[in-house]
Structure formats: structure tokens, C-alpha cells
Amino acid sequence: MIAEIIAVGSEMLTPHRQDTNSLFLTAGLNDLGVSVAFKTIVGDNRRHLVAAIRIAIARADIVLLSGGLGPTEDDLTRECLAQVLGVNLHRDTTILNALRARYAARKMAMPPNNARQADVLDGAHVLPNANGSAPGQYTDIVLPDASGQAFRKIIILLPGPPKELKPLFDFECRPRLSAALPAHYIARRQLRMALIPESQVDARCAPIYSQFEDVETTILAGHAEIQLHFVCSKHTLELAQQRVDTLADLIAREMGDDIFSDDGEDLEAVVLLMLGLREHTLAIAESCTGGWLGERLTSVPNSSRVFLGGAITYANALKASFTGVDPDLIAQHGAVSGPVARAMAEGIRFRTGATLGLSITGLAGPTPGTGPDADKPIGLVYIGLADGEDTQVRQLHITGDRERIRLWSTQHALELLRRSLM
Incomplete structure (x- = not known):
């Protein structure tokens, strides 16, 4: 299964903020045997966000959206997903009461727009957020494609702040995904070489790695070195690791002393x-x-x-x-x-x-x-x-x-x- 991560927020389209949540989510999904095929950053624009969600649902089995769950008018993630799925939003009284209690504990009146954080997509499971006011949502549905064939899609809404997103994913999403997905494991290996042209490395290694169609090979050049990354996904970790190691060993035999690390060390x-x-x-x-x-x-x-x-x-x-x-x-x-x-x-x-x-x-x-x-x-x-x-x-x-x-x-x-x- 493949996943797409959509980071929502206009601030991440400026030079001053970065999307770091996707790195954490990618690692978590990889642990579950899910490969992340796409990452998208979308500003707080309804038309753009609706388009990005449509594309993601069409090409990925699992879609995670982070951000846009706040109380303001530019927090559009819930509304845009409901529009794409063709479902309604309902105001959850349990969430609403919890929001009011949160403000009452601080001796503050809750602003009316905070009630928007209690809006839940019909059919979604609420993911309690112990570290913030915006809960997450988890949807596991079957959708038809253009030809009418049915496909299962898992769509998850997560708050943007990392201190909220990370524990919510670990304690609420991981168990659900682990139970919902078939057992699959990802093995990785990395070879590193210094001061060798990328074209030379590929010319010598391509005849080898092209024979391993079940192992994804990526060549990265930069910082005066070449890195070869190997990734394989199988139903057992042992089988995935065996395929990665077999390929890496063959490449190591070809490149010889040019390789300074066969396990990613600097x-x-x-x-x-x-x-x-x-x-x-x-x-x-x-x-x-x-x-x-x-x-x-x-x-x-x-x-x-x-x-x-x-x-x-x-x-x-x-x-x-x-x-x-x-x-x-x-x-x-x-x-x-x-x-x-x-x-x-x-x-x-x-x-x-x-x-x-x-x-x-x-x-x-x-x-x-x-x-x-x-x-x-x-x-x-x-x-x-x-x-x-x-x-x-x-x-x-x-x-x-x-x-x-x-x-x-x-x-x-x-x-x-x-x-x-x-």
C-alpha cells in the first residue's frame, strides 16, 4: 500500500517555515510497511485544498492531512474533505463540551468560532487529542474509481502542531493502521562513496540493481559523495532484508574500495x-x-x-x-x-x-x-x-x-x- 501526506498551511509556502511533520509520519508509516509515494504542501485555499485531496485519494491508499483543524475561517481541512467525499459534517456534543470545559478551567469564555473544532465528518472516528483542542479524525471507507471499481481508502486528519500530531499518531493512528493493514515490512540499506561521479557509479551499478525489480534503488549525489539507497517491502522482515542485502553485497563487490560505508556511516x-x-x-x-x-x-x-x-x-x-x-x-x-x-x-x-x-x-x-x-x-x-x-x-x-x-x-x-x- 502507498500513502500520501498533505501538509496544510500557507505558512509552509514561505521561506520561514518548514513541514517537518511529514518526516515523522513517513517514518511511522514505513514502520508499518507503508511506502510514502507523495508529499504535498497546500496553502489555506479552499479550491487548492479540494483539488489536492481529490488527487491524493485517486492515487494513494492512505491519505494523511496535517493542519487546518483550528477554529479560524482559514482552517478548511474538515470542510474540504467533506466536500470531496460528499458527506456532511455534524457537530459532536462530546467534543463541544470538552472544549467548553477546557476554556472554563482557564476561567475564559470560549469564542464562538472554536465550536468549529467539534465538527466531525459523518462516519469518521474521532481521535482524542490530549495535547490540544483540535481532535483528529480517522475514516476507513470504500470509494469507486472512474470505472466503478471499488477501492478501500484510509483518510486521517491530524492537527498541525508537532507536539499534538506526534502523540496522536503514535497512540491513536498506529494501532488502527496496524489492525487494518496486512502485515508488511520494509528493509533498508545504504552504501556511501566519496568523490566519484554519479554517472560513473550508475554506469557500473545499473546492470546489477536493474535485475532487482522488487528493490527500490535511489542514487543521491551531493556533499562530495554518492549514496545508494535500497528499499524493499515484503510480508516478512527477513525476506525484505535478504533481498536488500543481496543487492547491496553485489554492488559492494562491483565498487570495491570505493565504498567507505555499507551501512550509512559518515x-x-x-x-x-x-x-x-x-x-x-x-x-x-x-x-x-x-x-x-x-x-x-x-x-x-x-x-x-x-x-x-x-x-x-x-x-x-x-x-x-x-x-x-x-x-x-x-x-x-x-x-x-x-x-x-x-x-x-x-x-x-x-x-x-x-x-x-x-x-x-x-x-x-x-x-x-x-x-x-x-x-x-x-x-x-x-x-x-x-x-x-x-x-x-x-x-x-x-x-x-x-x-x-x-x-x-x-x-x-x-x-x-x-x-x-x-
């Missing part, structure tokens, strides 16, 4: 694990990335077991004082150069006592460099990795804006370290 977490297993410690010296590499490493819990720290040597004087780079080296080659990257990696390793030193120096732009670096292109980056016996230096030409150059520099540094540890 690159920095994988690198820190490998450092610990090989009894290494790490120190870093950053210039153009300004501490971004250190932030990524320290975002992983317990990274202090292997990551000693480092220095942000943005100014040339600090490259000399913190990592021991010879000023004559900078004068001769420029701060953005292979010799300086080498000296930074070796120097930070020596000064901290780490077994490995990792350095980044480059031009992130948008303004050009100065002195010996004046004629060098923006996006030129050097990475150094020292282990006490040998020092590797990589020259990179990274395209894009300042943020992209800095992000990709940290990704290249971590990937160089990972492959060296292998």
Missing part, C-alpha cells in the same frame, strides 16, 4: 574507527578550511580517543609558529603549495606527538591570493599526510564557490586518510 566516523583499529592518533593543520575538518572529526562521539587536535594556521606566521613551516619555504613556493602542505603535515605531527599528521592549504576564493600565490587559480588545494616515514601530498583543482571548495577539501583529506589506512 566518512569521518569510518576514518576514526579505522584509526582506532590500527592504533593510530591524528593531528591536523588547516588553512583554507578554517577548522571545518576538525569540526567534522569532533562531531563523532568519543573521537578524542584517536584525534588529538590541531591548529587553524590561517596566517602564514601561524604556519611557521604552530607547525614549524620555514618562512623561506612560503616565500619561495607560496602558502598554497605542495612543499608547504608537506611541512604542515610533518610539523603538526611532530609538535603534537600524533602518529599521523594531516594538512590542508588552498585558495577558496572568491578573491585571489597574494604574494607568491597571486597567480594561482581559485580552487587550487594541497593536502598533506605524514606518518613519520613517508609524506603524501595531493594537488587538487576543485571547482565551485567558496563553501564547495572548503567542503570538498575536507572530503578529499578524509578520503586520502581512509585509503592510506586501508
Whole structure:
């Protein structure tokens, strides 16, 4: 079965508010073996909302609407659904009395428009809302399609505030859906690769995943990595997991060492694990990335077991004082150069006592460099990795804006370290 989530509210069509409820609801539906095929955001407009509900009911088995259940004139969800289904609304006296008692407990008179929150679709089950004034509603009906064939539809109305929606879904909707739906389970797996073109990954992997028609494969590109997501739905979790794992293992065999994670871990977490297993410690010296590499490493819990720290040597004087780079080296080659990257990696390793030193120096732009670096292109980056016996230096030409150059520099540094540890 597939579901559609409709978030109602004009505020979510502005740059200032986001629909986060749909993420929670998607996870909850997936737990029940239901795939979310569509998500829609609709403003507080009767014509638009009616159209969105009609489309959702036509293409999804389960439709969840969040928001638009308040007392004001622009809270239209109940009325619009009643119009689409061709049913009436009736005012529920139990809800109405509870609303009046809620206001009386606060020694306030209930505004007349609050009574609208007691309007219930004929045939719907009321879902009590212990955390707010607007109850939810649950409708399980059979509707004909254009050809007259009957289809079962489950339609759920939920309040918009997350503190109300989440417990209401967990305690009122989950049990009903679990009882109403056939047992189905969803298994997932994720493979991650750094610094590989999406087209190259797909060219190598498509002949494999195209043979698994029962596994949904999605390729996501961004943040200097490629992610392969595999999803399978079966009547048992074991069967679904077996299909996902079989496909993932075949892809892993094809891509080999290009894969840094076969279960969704971040690159920095994988690198820190490998450092610990090989009894290494790490120190870093950053210039153009300004501490971004250190932030990524320290975002992983317990990274202090292997990551000693480092220095942000943005100014040339600090490259000399913190990592021991010879000023004559900078004068001769420029701060953005292979010799300086080498000296930074070796120097930070020596000064901290780490077994490995990792350095980044480059031009992130948008303004050009100065002195010996004046004629060098923006996006030129050097990475150094020292282990006490040998020092590797990589020259990179990274395209894009300042943020992209800095992000990709940290990704290249971590990937160089990972492959060296292998």
C-alpha cells in the first residue's frame, strides 16, 4: 500500500517555515510497511485544498492531512474533505463540551468560532487529542474509481502542531493502521562513496540493481559523495532484508574500495574507527578550511580517543609558529603549495606527538591570493599526510564557490586518510 501526506498551511509556502511533520509520519508509516509515494504542501485555499485531496485519494491508499483543524475561517481541512467525499459534517456534543470545559478551567469564555473544532465528518472516528483542542479524525471507507471499481481508502486528519500530531499518531493512528493493514515490512540499506561521479557509479551499478525489480534503488549525489539507497517491502522482515542485502553485497563487490560505508556511516566516523583499529592518533593543520575538518572529526562521539587536535594556521606566521613551516619555504613556493602542505603535515605531527599528521592549504576564493600565490587559480588545494616515514601530498583543482571548495577539501583529506589506512 502507498500513502500520501498533505501538509496544510500557507505558512509552509514561505521561506520561514518548514513541514517537518511529514518526516515523522513517513517514518511511522514505513514502520508499518507503508511506502510514502507523495508529499504535498497546500496553502489555506479552499479550491487548492479540494483539488489536492481529490488527487491524493485517486492515487494513494492512505491519505494523511496535517493542519487546518483550528477554529479560524482559514482552517478548511474538515470542510474540504467533506466536500470531496460528499458527506456532511455534524457537530459532536462530546467534543463541544470538552472544549467548553477546557476554556472554563482557564476561567475564559470560549469564542464562538472554536465550536468549529467539534465538527466531525459523518462516519469518521474521532481521535482524542490530549495535547490540544483540535481532535483528529480517522475514516476507513470504500470509494469507486472512474470505472466503478471499488477501492478501500484510509483518510486521517491530524492537527498541525508537532507536539499534538506526534502523540496522536503514535497512540491513536498506529494501532488502527496496524489492525487494518496486512502485515508488511520494509528493509533498508545504504552504501556511501566519496568523490566519484554519479554517472560513473550508475554506469557500473545499473546492470546489477536493474535485475532487482522488487528493490527500490535511489542514487543521491551531493556533499562530495554518492549514496545508494535500497528499499524493499515484503510480508516478512527477513525476506525484505535478504533481498536488500543481496543487492547491496553485489554492488559492494562491483565498487570495491570505493565504498567507505555499507551501512550509512559518515566518512569521518569510518576514518576514526579505522584509526582506532590500527592504533593510530591524528593531528591536523588547516588553512583554507578554517577548522571545518576538525569540526567534522569532533562531531563523532568519543573521537578524542584517536584525534588529538590541531591548529587553524590561517596566517602564514601561524604556519611557521604552530607547525614549524620555514618562512623561506612560503616565500619561495607560496602558502598554497605542495612543499608547504608537506611541512604542515610533518610539523603538526611532530609538535603534537600524533602518529599521523594531516594538512590542508588552498585558495577558496572568491578573491585571489597574494604574494607568491597571486597567480594561482581559485580552487587550487594541497593536502598533506605524514606518518613519520613517508609524506603524501595531493594537488587538487576543485571547482565551485567558496563553501564547495572548503567542503570538498575536507572530503578529499578524509578520503586520502581512509585509503592510506586501508
